[in-house]
Structures are given as C-alpha cells and as structure tokens.
Amino acid sequence: MSTAGITKIEKGSGFTEDWVPIKAIQNGMILLNSGEYVTGIKVSPKNIFILDQGAQDNVIYNLRNFYNTLDFEFWIIIADRPVDINMYLAQLQLLYQRTTNNVIRKIIMQDINKANQFMGAEFNVIDTEYFILFKEKRPEIIQKRIHNMIGTLANAGLNSTQVSNADIRMILDNFLNGGTTTNFGTVMA
Numbered sequence: 001m002s003t004a005g006i007t008k009i010e011k012g013s014g015f016t017e018d019w020v021p022i023k024a025i026q027n028g029m030i031l032l033n034s035g036e037y038v039t040g041i042k043v044s045p046k047n048i049f050i051l052d053q054g055a056q057d058n059v060i061y062n063l064r065n066f067y068n069t070l071d072f073e074f075w076i077i078i079a080d081r082p083v084d085i086n087m088y089l090a091q092l093q094l095l096y097q098r099t100t101n102n103v104i105r106k107i108i109m110q111d112i113n114k115a116n117q118f119m120g121a122e123f124n125v126i127d128t129e130y131f132i133l134f135k136e137k138r139p140e141i142i143q144k145r146i147h148n149m150i151g152t153l154a155n156a157g158l159n160s161t162q163v164s165n166a167d168i169r170m171i172l173d174n175f176l177n178g179g180t181t182t183n184f185g186t187v188m189a
Contacts, residue, residue, distance in 0.1 A: 020176070028163045029142070030172075032135075039142055040074070040133035041149050042167055044159040055157075062156030069152060072145070074134040079174045080126040089115045131163060131171065 021033040029039040048059045092115065096108045118125050132149065136142050146162050153160045163171075 022172075025165050025168050028165060028168065030168055036135050036137045037139075037142060038133055038135050039146070039168075040131055040163055041146060041153070041160045042163050043130040043132065043153060045128060045130060046158055059156050059158075062152075063158075066149075066152045066156060069148070072134055072136075074132055077131040077133060077171060079129050079131065079171055081129055081170055083125045083127045085115055085118060085125055089119070129167075129170075131167065133163070133171075 022030055023033050024031040029037040031037055046059075048056050051059070089112065092108055092112050096105060096112065099105050099108060134145065136145065150160050150162075
C-alpha cells in the first residue's frame with residue numbers, strides 16, 4: 001500500500017487542518033500542500049424543460065460536446081446553499097404598503113403568505129449550485145481551461161464563472177461540516 005501524498009497525523013488529532021492537505025484559499029483556488037491548485041467554474045442552473053424540444057436537444061447536444069472536450073480529470077459537484085429570503089419578504093411588504101390597487105395587493109399578499117410558508121420549520125429554502133472542479137499545478141493551464149470551459153458552456157446556452165473564494169469555502173463546508181457554515185476564521189500555517 002502506497003503512502004505517497006499522505007501527511008503524518010498525530011494520533012487522536014481532532015482538528016480537520018491536521019489531515020486536509022490545504023495550504024491556502026486564494027483567487028478562487030485551493031492551494032494544496034503538494035503545490036497543486038483546485039479550481040474550476042460555477043455553472044448557473046437552467047431549467048431546459050421549459051424550452052421547446054429543439055432547444056432542449058440543442059442544449060443536451062452542446063453539453064455532450066462540452067464533456068467530450070474535457071481531456072483532464074474533473075469533478076462535478078452539486079451543492080445546496082441555504083437562501084435567506086427575508087430581504088425578498090421585506091421588499092414584498094413594502095410593495096404591498098405602496099400599492100393601492102386591491103387586485104395587485106391581493107396577489108402580493110398571496111406571495112407574502114407563500115414566502116412565510118417557506119420560512120416555516122418544515123421547509124428549507126435552498127439554492128442548488130453546480131460546480132466543475134479540476135486540479136492543476138500550472139497557472140497558465142488553469143486559466144486556459146477555465147476560459148475554454150466558460151466559452152464552451154456559453155455555446156450550450158449556460159452561464160458560468162470562475163469559482164470564488166466564497167464558493168470554495170461553501171463547498172468545503174458542505175463536505176467537511178455537513179453543510180454547516182463556519183462563522184469563524186480558520187488559521188492555517
């Protein structure tokens with residue numbers, strides 16, 4: 001059994017930092033102890049099932065082409081991020097107060113009631129986010145891959161951007177903390 005790449009950990013260590021090979025998170029990339037970077041893109045969700053059949057087929061065809069152009073190891077990650085709808089609810093309440101038309105007020109009140117239902121304990125309001133990540137050592141190849149991925153997905157009608165530090169931290173929180181966001185700073189040497 002090979003132990004290459006495994007860092008020796010103290011017996012009984014209870015700290016994640018002792019076994020996760022992360023040196024830093026910077027510029028939308030995870031710098032690993034090995035000198036490699038993990039980065040990628042975030043793809044905005046799109047419901048293709050509301051499109052006509054020809055448009056659906058076109059998106060699927062272009063996605064197939066996209067995946068066939070990836071000639072490197074990559075990971076597709078789907079992560080749920082909690083959404084705070086308090087701001088949306090406050091805007092609806094302001095709109096309700098300013099509106100004088102009773103029909104429009106009734107529609108706004110229905111939206112307010114629906115939003116309040118989502119705020120209940122039985123519902124979790126989440127936003128599903130999609131990521132394609134990869135590992136690479138050379139920065140020039142990283143930028144080329146990201147540029148190509150964003151361009152090819154644009155041809156499929158999908159919007160994407162390079163992941164941010166916040167995206168990376170959210171992904172790590174999902175994997176390491178069961179989706180619970182840490183509200184304190186992590187100190188890493």
